[in-house]
Amino acid sequence: MSTAPQLVVHRDKELMAQAAAARLITRIVDAQASRGSASVVLTGGRNGNGLLAALAAAPARDAVDWSRLDLWWGDERFLPEGDPERNVTQARQALLDSVPLDPKRVHAMPASDGPYGDDVDAAAAAYAEELARAAGPENHGPVPTFDVLMLGVGPDTHVASLFPELPAVREVDRTVVGVHGAPKPPPTRVTLTLPAIRAAREVWLLAAGEDKAQAAAIALSGAGEIQAPAAGAYGRSRTLWLLDAAAASELPRSLYPPASA
Ligand SMILES: O=C(O)[C@H](O)[C@@H](O)[C@H](O)[C@H](O)COP(=O)(O)O
Numbered sequence: 001m002s003t004a005p006q007l008v009v010h011r012d013k014e015l016m017a018q019a020a021a022a023r024l025i026t027r028i029v030d031a032q033a034s035r036g037s038a039s040v041v042l043t044g045g046r047n048g049n050g051l052l053a054a055l056a057a058a059p060a061r062d063a064v065d066w067s068r069l070d071l072w073w074g075d076e077r078f079l080p081e082g083d084p085e086r087n088v089t090q091a092r093q094a095l096l097d098s099v100p101l102d103p104k105r106v107h108a109m110p111a112s113d114g115p116y117g118d119d120v121d122a123a124a125a126a127y128a129e130e131l132a133r134a135a136g137p138e139n140h141g142p143v144p145t146f147d148v149l150m151l152g153v154g155p156d157t158h159v160a161s162l163f164p165e166l167p168a169v170r171e172v173d174r175t176v177v178g179v180h181g182a183p184k185p186p187p188t189r190v191t192l193t194l195p196a197i198r199a200a201r202e203v204w205l206l207a208a209g210e211d212k213a214q215a216a217a218i219a220l221s222g223a224g225e226i227q228a229p230a231a232g233a234y235g236r237s238r239t240l241w242l243l244d245a246a247a248a249s250e251l252p253r254s255l256y257p258p259a260s261a
Pocket residue numbers: 043044045046047048075076077087151152153154158159160161184
């Protein structure tokens with residue numbers, strides 16, 4: 001069942017990143033308090049990395065028990081290990097290298113010079129198996145119930161590496177697939193599918209800047225998920241759009257600002 005999106009609009013992208021980082025710290029701390037550990041799915045892109053950099057700079061980051069946090073990725077650019085364009089490389093620079101994570105809990109997607117070589121479909125299948133191994137009986141499916149899954153939103157409404165009309169966004173069975181011919185470079189990618197994304201308790205979509213205004217308006221106005229993948233990204237208990245004022249500037253008045261009581 002889809003959860004109706006909630007919108008939070010911040011003045012600018014810096015404030016959005018700081019507020020989202022504070023929100024993420026709270027979610028992780030709460031999950032660790034109630035379940036012992038937390039799981040978060042990271043996104044690539046400027047907004048996701050901006051959030052991680054804001055988290056690195058937040059004094060409250062020390063409230064997190066980093067050794068009891070599982071990190072997964074929503075998508076990865078299929079490039080060699082350590083490539084500066086890989087999402088995991090950028091996340092390491094922004095935050096991961098400066099906090100005491102348990103390396104066994106950092107579930108990076110495979111690189112193009114890893115055990116599967118340049119076979120992106122085999123790499124995707126291996127990541128699906130890794131997710132399935134981490135899913136317990138309480139998860140009722142082939143992926144863990146992530147506490148928070150974050151997604152940047154592209155100007156064409158893509159999320160993760162699910163681009164409008166491409167086969168990956170139509171996938172209903174597999175949880176992770178290889179992407180060939182993505183319109184955003186690099187063309188070869190690994191991505192969670194919509195069913196895997198929807199296993200998360202909370203899905204947060206991050207959009208900042210004028211170039212995201214149309215995408216946000218389309219995705220939030222009842223578009224289909226094949227044409228507008230962001231419209232198909234929702235969480236089991238919460239779907240949150242975190243926007244800056246520029247990205248919210250074309251939203252229909254009925255959505256934002258919220259009607260006053
Ligand atoms: O690997 C990637 O490129 C991403 O995961 C992609 O889905 C990204 O999140 C969006 O394109 C938004 O990116 P920006 O935040 O940079 O606009």
